Amino acid sequence: MISVEVVQGLLIPFAGTSLGAACVYLMRKELHAKVQKGLTGFAAGVMVAASIWSLLIPAMEASAGMGALSFLPAVIGFWVGTLFLLFLDHAIPHLHMNADAAEGPASSLSKTTMLVLAVTLHNIPEGMAVGVVFAGWMAGNVDITIAGAFVLSLGIAIQNFPEGAIISMPLRSAGMSRHKAFAAGVLSGVVEPVGGLLTILATSYVIPVMPYLLAFAAGAMLYVVVEELIPEMSAGNHSDVGVLCFSVGFTLMMALDVALG
Numbered sequence: 001m002i003s004v005e006v007v008q009g010l011l012i013p014f015a016g017t018s019l020g021a022a023c024v025y026l027m028r029k030e031l032h033a034k035v036q037k038g039l040t041g042f043a044a045g046v047m048v049a050a051s052i053w054s055l056l057i058p059a060m061e062a063s064a065g066m067g068a069l070s071f072l073p074a075v076i077g078f079w080v081g082t083l084f085l086l087f088l089d090h091a092i093p094h095l096h097m098n099a100d101a102a103e104g105p106a107s108s109l110s111k112t113t114m115l116v117l118a119v120t121l122h123n124i125p126e127g128m129a130v131g132v133v134f135a136g137w138m139a140g141n142v143d144i145t146i147a148g149a150f151v152l153s154l155g156i157a158i159q160n161f162p163e164g165a166i167i168s169m170p171l172r173s174a175g176m177s178r179h180k181a182f183a184a185g186v187l188s189g190v191v192e193p194v195g196g197l198l199t200i201l202a203t204s205y206v207i208p209v210m211p212y213l214l215a216f217a218a219g220a221m222l223y224v225v226v227e228e229l230i231p232e233m234s235a236g237n238h239s240d241v242g243v244l245c246f247s248v249g250f251t252l253m254m255a256l257d258v259a260l261g
Contacts, residue, residue, distance in 0.1 A: 005146060006134050006200065009153040010193040013130060016157030017123075017192070020164020021185025024172045027165075034241050037233045039162030041242030044229035045249025046159035047126070047221050053257040054152040055129060055218035058136070058144055059211040077212035081219025085125065089227065094118035096228060112171060112184065119167045119188040122228060125220030126156050127195030132213045134196070135203035141210060151260045155253045160189060 056074055063070040093107035095114035102114050109117075130153050136144040168185035172178060203213060233242025 002197070002200065003138075005150075006138065009134050009149055010127075010130060010196040012150075012153040013126060013156040013160050013192045013196075014189045016160035017164040017189025018186045020161040020166075021168040021182050021189075023165040024168040024178050024181045024185070027169060033237070036166060037239065037242040038245040039166060040229050041233040041245035042249035043159035043162055044225045044233060044242075045246040045251075046155050046253045047225050047229070047249075048246075049250045049253035049257070050129065050152055050155050051218040051221045051225075053254060054133060054148065054155075055214045055221075058133075058141075059214035059218070062136075062141060062211040062214070073209075073211035074215040074218075077215025078219035078222075080212070081125065081216035081221075082223045084216070085121075085220045085223035085227075088121055088124070089223075092117060092121055094121055096232065112174075112176065115167065115171070116184050116188050118228075119163060120191050122224035123160075123163075123189060123191050124195050125217055125224060126160070127192035128199045129217035129221060130156060130192070131196030131199030132203060132210070132217050135200045136210055136214065138200070139203070139210065147260050148257065151256045155256060156192075158252075159249060160192075164189065 056078070059074040059077060060070050063073045066072065090104060093102055093104040093109055093114055094117040095102040095111060096118050107114070130149075133144055133149045133152050137146050137149045164185045167188050168181040171181040171184055176184070199213070203210065233239065233246065
């Protein structure tokens with residue numbers, strides 16, 4: 001049975017994306033490059049901290065009964081998650097922000113569609129991460145508390161806010177109407193609650209592999225960080241802004257998880 005708390009937890013990250021996309025109604029111009037790098041760095045920091053404290057550490061704690069090999073489920077799950085995102089990266093046509101050429105198979109999709117697909121692609125592991133943590137709490141995993149699950153959900157929502165703005169503002173600057181740019185930003189975040197719900201439903205049948213699933217989500221998230229977010233925050237000028245904001249996001253998520261989780 002999916003409780004109200006779980007539904008709320010799944011929708012919080014989506015709300016963050018939607019609120020960020022709503023910036024298109026408040027701002028007239030595209031985000032400054034320095035602001036984009038700062039927001040991207042912040043998102044990367046949150047995702048790295050969430051991968052460690054909310055996913056990898058609980059995965060190893062849940063495998064403590066394996067003794068010296070308690071790291072094994074985390075390693076296996078991490079690699080499967082990494083390879084899964086690698087597969088999606090090559091199977092889905094998408095265009096990263098500020099990139100000249102699309103990635104993935106050749107496609108006749110519009111630039112706008114491929115920009116939305118790029119954000120949607122890296123929202124998949126975030127939705128799975130929230131879903132698997134709430135599934136762990138529902139299963140009675142002593143290493144996962146409801147507070148810790150909500151902290152992860154809130155952390156993802158915080159980093160989704162700038163992502164929503166980063167996808168909607170450039171679309172508006174390119175000539176798209178405010179309503180359509182907002183809808184595109186919201187659409188990119190729909191995959192998170194859907195992915196989270198599907199993960200919960202799947203996990204209910206495979207509780208013994210919970211440590212692997214936690215690490216899977218971590219591997220998928222860190223793939224996104226290293227393959228997309230870090231290059232975007234480091235390219236060109238103002239790279240120091242991205243690094244500083246990465247540190248802010250990392251320490252904020254770490255503090256939230258330790259203090260409230």
